[in-house]
Amino acid sequence: MTPTIRPDDPARATVEIATEDAAWDALDLEALAGRAVDATLVALDLPPAAFExxxxxxxxxxxxxxNGEFRGKPTPTNVLSWPAEDRxxxxxxxxxxxxxPGDPMAAELGDLALAHGTCAREAAEAGxxxxxxxxxxxxxxxxxxxxxxxxxDADAARMEGLEVKILQTLNMANPYETPMV
Incomplete structure (x- = not known):
């Protein structure tokens, strides 16, 4: 059973958010991100409070x-990641x-960037x-x-399987299945 981590729980990961697009203000990104990061860490048996x-x-x-600077693809994408270490x-x-988790040098996992327009468009297209x-x-x-x-394919299978498992702990559907209409 996945432990419940409340928004005010000191066992939570530290998630710092810099908002550049006011469109994000309509979403409680801080709470949502905290839950997502915590659930990911818990699923891997890592204590959320040890990480940022x-x-x-x-x-x-x-x-x-x-995306252009770091991946040579100057087009919008939904999410980018910059790991603090090659793992x-x-x-x-x-x-x-x-x-x-006991190594303070490993606390900072890295940075993510999310694009509101792309995320909103993809969500709408997927219903x-x-x-x-x-x-x-x-x-x-x-x-x-x-x-x-x-x-x-092997890496994708491992990663997608974990994503599905983690999202299930958050009571969310498998994002890789096409919903029946």
Whole structure:
């Protein structure tokens, strides 16, 4: 059973949010991000209070610039991640090198950026609440910060399986299944 972590619980991860796009103000991003990061860490048997994540809540223009600078793709995307450390697995589909919660140097997991326009458009196209889609993207991004990736089929299967498991703990549907109409 996944432990319940309340918004005021000192067991929560530290999630710092810098909001550049006022469109994010309609969403309680702080609470949503805290739940998503905490659930991700708990699912991996990591104590949330030992870790920190920073999130930039921006618009499509800003994320397109960042995507161009860091990935050579000057187009908007939903989420970008910058891990503080390379935790990639040694083999495709393998387990990443998770941080040691007792190591203060490992506390900062890294940074995420979310683009409101892209997130809102994707949520609308999928018929999902924006909060659910953003929660999924924060879980996805946090897994990237922890060394998970989806570059190979084996890596994608591992990462997507974890995402589904984590989202289930938050009472959210599998984002990879097409809903029946």
């Amino acid at each position: 994540v920073s999130i930039l809540a921006c618009d499509d223009a800003r994320i397109a610039t960042l 990639a697995p040694d083999t495709p589909g393998g387990a990443p090198h998770l941080p040691d 999902k609440p924006l909060a659910d889609h953003v929660t999924h993207l924060i879980v996805h991004g946090t897994l990237h910060l922890l060394g998970f990736d989806h570059e190979t």
